[in-house]
Amino acid sequence: MRPILMKGHERPLTFLKYNRDGDLLFSCAKDHNPTVWFADNGERLGTYRGHNGAVWCCDVSRDSARLITGSADQTAKLWNVQTGQQLFTFNFDSPARAVDFSVGDRLAVITTDPFMELSSAIHVKRIANDPADQVGESALILKGPQGRINRAVWGPLNRTIISAGEDAVIRIWDSETGKLLKENDKEVGHKKTITSLAKSVDGSHFLTGSLDKSAKLWDIRTLTLIKTYVTERPVNAVAMSPLLDHVVLGGGQDASAVTTTDHRAGKFEAKFYDKVLQEEIGGVKGHFGPINALAFNPDGKSFSSGGEDGYVRLHHFDSDYFNIKI
Amino acid sequence: MALVRPGSGSAPPAKLRWGELEEDDGEDLDFLLPPKQVIGPDENGIKKVIEYKFNEDGNKVKITTTTRTRKLANARLSKRAVERRSWPKFGDAVHEDVGARLTMISTEEILLERPRAPGSKAEEPKAGGDSLAQLGKGGAALKLCRTCGKKGDHWTSQCPYKDLAPQAEAFSDKPPTSDAATGAAGTGKYVPPSVRAGADRTGSDMRRRNDENSVRVTNLSEDTREPDLLELFRPFGAVSRVYVALDKNTSISRGFGFVNFVNREDAQRAINKLNGYGYDNLILRVEWATPRTN
Numbered sequence: 001m002r003p004i005l006m007k008g009h010e011r012p013l014t015f016l017k018y019n020r021d022g023d024l025l026f027s028c029a030k031d032h033n034p035t036v037w038f039a040d041n042g043e044r045l046g047t048y049r050g051h052n053g054a055v056w057c058c059d060v061s062r063d064s065a066r067l068i069t070g071s072a073d074q075t076a077k078l079w080n081v082q083t084g085q086q087l088f089t090f091n092f093d094s095p096a097r098a099v100d101f102s103v104g105d106r107l108a109v110i111t112t113d114p115f116m117e118l119s120s121a122i123h124v125k126r127i128a129n130d131p132a133d134q135v136g137e138s139a140l141i142l143k144g145p146q147g148r149i150n151r152a153v154w155g156p157l158n159r160t161i162i163s164a165g166e167d168a169v170i171r172i173w174d175s176e177t178g179k180l181l182k183e184n185d186k187e188v189g190h191k192k193t194i195t196s197l198a199k200s201v202d203g204s205h206f207l208t209g210s211l212d213k214s215a216k217l218w219d220i221r222t223l224t225l226i227k228t229y230v231t232e233r234p235v236n237a238v239a240m241s242p243l244l245d246h247v248v249l250g251g252g253q254d255a256s257a258v259t260t261t262d263h264r265a266g267k268f269e270a271k272f273y274d275k276v277l278q279e280e281i282g283g284v285k286g287h288f289g290p291i292n293a294l295a296f297n298p299d300g301k302s303f304s305s306g307g308e309d310g311y312v313r314l315h316h317f318d319s320d321y322f323n324i325k326i
Numbered sequence: 327m328a329l330v331r332p333g334s335g336s337a338p339p340a341k342l343r344w345g346e347l348e349e350d351d352g353e354d355l356d357f358l359l360p361p362k363q364v365i366g367p368d369e370n371g372i373k374k375v376i377e378y379k380f381n382e383d384g385n386k387v388k389i390t391t392t393t394r395t396r397k398l399a400n401a402r403l404s405k406r407a408v409e410r411r412s413w414p415k416f417g418d419a420v421h422e423d424v425g426a427r428l429t430m431i432s433t434e435e436i437l438l439e440r441p442r443a444p445g446s447k448a449e450e451p452k453a454g455g456d457s458l459a460q461l462g463k464g465g466a467a468l469k470l471c472r473t474c475g476k477k478g479d480h481w482t483s484q485c486p487y488k489d490l491a492p493q494a495e496a497f498s499d500k501p502p503t504s505d506a507a508t509g510a511a512g513t514g515k516y517v518p519p520s521v522r523a524g525a526d527r528t529g530s531d532m533r534r535r536n537d538e539n540s541v542r543v544t545n546l547s548e549d550t551r552e553p554d555l556l557e558l559f560r561p562f563g564a565v566s567r568v569y570v571a572l573d574k575n576t577s578i579s580r581g582f583g584f585v586n587f588v589n590r591e592d593a594q595r596a597i598n599k600l601n602g603y604g605y606d607n608l609i610l611r612v613e614w615a616t617p618r619t620n
Contacts, residue, residue, distance in 0.1 A: 003432045008418075023407035033418065038411070042429040045410075047417030064406065084416035272438065282438040313432075321438060 001321075003286060004042035006312040008035045013306025015057045016295035019064040024081070025295070025304055026067065027312050030054035034069050036081065039297060039304075042314050048079045050086045057098045057151075061105040066127070068108055070096035076110045078131065087131035094118050098151045101127070102158045107139070107175075109161055111149040120149050122163055124175065142178050145171060151197035153206070155220055162220065164194035164208055172223055188225045190216065195235060201242040201298075209235030215249050217275070229273045236292050243300025244322070245275040250291030250305055270294060270305050274326055281324055286313055359386065371395045472557050539566075539593045540615035544582040546570065547606040552583070558605065559585045563592025584615055 011030035018025055018039060025039040033047040034055050053073030060067050060081065067079040072095040078088040090096070094115030101108050108127050114120045122142040128134040147166030155162055160181065161173045168190040172182040190210035199206045205226060209215040211234040217227040229247060237250035252268040269283035270291055289308030296303045302316040359378040367373040375391040415422070422428065472482040543555065552568045559565050570583035587593035593614075601612040 001436055001438075002434070003436055005430045005432055006428060007430075008428050021404045021407045023404075023410060035417075035419075037429075044415070044419045044422065044428055045413060046415055046419045049417050064410065082410075082413055082416075269439075280441045282440045284436060284438055286432070286434070286436050315436070318438075324438075 001315055001318045004314040004316075006037055006042045006044070006314060007310065008037070008044055008047070008312070009033075009310050011054070012289070012308040012310060013293045013312060014055065016293040016304055016306050016312065017058055017060055018295050018297050018304075019060045019081075020062050020298060021064065022298040024060070024064060025312070025314070026058050026060055027293075027306060028055040028058050028069065029306070029310065032071070032073075034058055034067070034079075036067075037312070037314075039302070039314070042312075046084045048077075048084050048086075050077060050089075051075070053095070056096070059099050059101045059108070061101055063105075066101075066105065068099045068101060068110075068127075070099040070110055072096075072113075074112075076108075076125075078127070078134065088134040088136075090123075090125060090136050092123070094120075097149060098153075100153045102154045104158070107154075107158060109152045109154060111152045111163065111165075113148050114146075119143055120145060120147065120165070122149060122152050122161060122173070124161070140175070140178050142173050144180065145169065147193075150193070150195055151208075153197060153199055156203055162197070162206065164197050166193045168192055168194055168210065168212075170194065170208060170218065170223065182223045184218065184223050185225065188216075188228075190214065192234075196238045196294075198238045198240050200240055207238045207240055207247055209238035209249060209251070211235070213251075215247065215273075217247070227275065227278050229278055231271055233290075236290055237294040237305070239294040239296045239303060240275070241296055241300050241303075242298055246281065247273045247275050248294050248296070248303060249273065250294045252287075252290030252308075268307065270303070277326055279326055281326065284315060287311065367395050472553055539587040539590050541585045541587065541593050541597060542582065542613055542615040543585060543600075544611045544613075545608050546579060546581050546583055546610070547608050548579045548581065550579060550583070550606060555583055555585060558600070559587075559596055562587070562596040562599070564588040 006027075009027065009029035009031050013027060013029045015028040016025065023039050024045070025037045026034060027037065028034045032051040032053060032055065033049055034051070035047045036045045037043065038045055048067065048069065051069065051071040051073055053071045055069050055071045058067060058069040064081055066087070067081050068076060069079065070076045074092045074095055076090040076092070076096045076099055077086055078090075079085065080087055090110060092110075092112045095113040096110055097113055098111040099108060106127055108125045110123045110125060112118075112121050112123065120143075123138040124140040124142075125137075126135070126139050142161070142163075145163065145165060145167055149163050149165035151165070152161055152163040154160070154175070155172065158175055161175050162170065163173065164170045169186075170184040170189065171180060173179065174181050190208065190212050192210050192212035194208050194210045196209040197206055199220070203220060205217055205219050207215055207217050213231055213234055215229040215231070215235050215238050216225055217229075218224065219226060229249060231249055231251065233251045233253055235249050235251040239248045239250075241247070249271045250269075268287040268290055269285050271283045272281040273279065274281055284305075287305065287307035287309055288311075291305050291307050293306035294303065302314060304312055304314045306312045359380075362378075363374075363376040365374040365376070371394050373393050373395055375393070377389045377391070379387050379389060381387050414420075474485055541559075546555075550570060552570050555570060556565060556568045559568070564587065565585055566588050567586035568583065569585075571580040572578065573580050585593075585596070587596065597612050597614065600610055603610050603612075
């Protein structure tokens with residue numbers, strides 16, 4: 001396959017997200033402009049101007065009308081996907097990190113980093129249908145975990161919120177009461193910062209990637225460990241194929257160590273693993289830096305990776321990918 | 327191709343001036359060019375566009391552009407996605423100039439690189455005798471005793487059968503044959519080895535055959551000795567000679583050597599397998615010692 005290279009960002013990529021139809025790809029980077037691309041040919045559709053800091057995460061509503069972004073400028077913003085117009089700004093006292101729309105797009109979860117004496121927090125916001133009615137108040141604020149919360153996503157039926165971050169613990173919270181329901185078993189859990197989290201299409205399980213050079217597959221309800229995928233480098237990004245039983249891990253050595261070593265030694269590959277057998281299927285090379293973001297097209301026929309090198313690489317799979325046998 | 331101006335009686339200028347080019351030469355020369363030709367796309371999606379142009383020097387140039395058109399994604403888009411296709415650009419994308427080349431298709435073909443060849447897992451047990459396959463499998467298999475040939479048990483220096491092992495006679499060019507010695511003993515007269523009973527009288531023949539099955543190994547590390555080479559090549563078949571070139575003065579390896587095989591097929595297999603093989607952190611280059619005539 002010949003990947004499509006998209007060089008719209010001047011700084012390292014942080015997050016990639018496809019809309020539900022799989023025709024748009026949203027990219028976030030440490031430069032201040034989240035960007036939307038056509039996911040088939042990689043043409044740039046537009047940028048969302050307004051943030052004043054690195055953009056860490058984004059989510060798009062099911063109807064592809066709204067975009068929410070979380071940024072280091074201590075805000076999370078709602079955008080009109082079509083026009084790039086800012087609809088609303090949620091202000092925080094510390095940098096916003098992860099954002100996620102609930103099923104139905106009526107709620108959004110936003111995490112904030114620990115900053116000065118503030119500890120990290122998970123905010124639940126109500127999203128109004130009409131942006132004019134939007135209010136900034138949080139419906140719920142969850143506190144407790146130490147360190148950054150790198151990802152927070154909604155659990156089944158919006159009943160729970162799953163969070164993971166620097167303290168390497170995965171937590172399940174009640175989204176109504178804010179009670180901590182579950183923590184993962186320390187014995188089998190990650191040993192270092194969890195950098196990424198990806199839900200399966202049906203929402204029955206999710207995958208976490210960690211700097212401890214592994215990725216783990218968990219049951220979303222019971223939080224039991226299902227599978228572990230071990231690699232050679234810290235995992236910065238994970239994705240699950242919606243079509244085949246494949247998981248993709250992206251990573252590479254620490255960004256600070258990149259300049260001191262040969263790029264071939266960095267293992268800047270997107271590694272494919274068989275989800276069930278936990279066996280490596282192959283690697284897709286190309287980035288000149290660690291992979292920070294991975295996303296699978298909802299049709300499972302293409303995936304994109306975003307790297308520390310500022311490039312988004314969009315890969316449409318060759319037909320032989322679909323009948324790889326272990 | 328030189329430019330020839332038809333019609334005008336005056337001799338064509340050797341070179342066009344850039345000033346002229348702009349105004350008049352633009353139109354009146356273009357009709358001279360053959361029309362643009364589009365071939366394909368064929369079943370492989372290869373499309374050829376042949377255009378003719380004048381370059382700066384006024385010479386006609388033929389430009390053949392070969393492109394491969396292919397379907398990027400199965401176009402089963404939802405109605406809304408089709409609608410989104412026609413959305414106007416916004417943000418920084420509005421002022422995007424064509425030359426910005428934000429989106430490019432990689433010139434490099436990227437493959438999903440398999441950690442091992444597909445289907446090789448099934449073959450691995452079958453190739454159990456191949457010590458190379460086992461070498462790659464991990465530390466235990468690397469532990470190969472050169473004295474007794476046991477794998478994964480101990481290192482050569484710790485071999486418990488060290489004393490029992492015969493001296494490495496296989497390394498000498500020709501193993502001494504005992505019956506040759508007895509043949510000469512009867513007369514008590516010196517008989518050159520080549521005419522002794524049982525000796526191979528076709529010495530030159532043999533040499534030639536040996537040369538044919540001789541494999542040159544280059545990019546050896548300095549520490550590689552003949553026993554190491556033998557160990558490396560023995561799995562492929564009977565080896566008749568191993569030689570590592572040493573510097574005469576320093577007796578340090580010069581980094582290349584020769585291995586002679588008894589069978590040509592074995593040699594070919596060794597070349598196939600070991601050329602490009604990483605040995606002692608160097609990539610070996612293994613090839614026929616003499617250029618093959620056939």
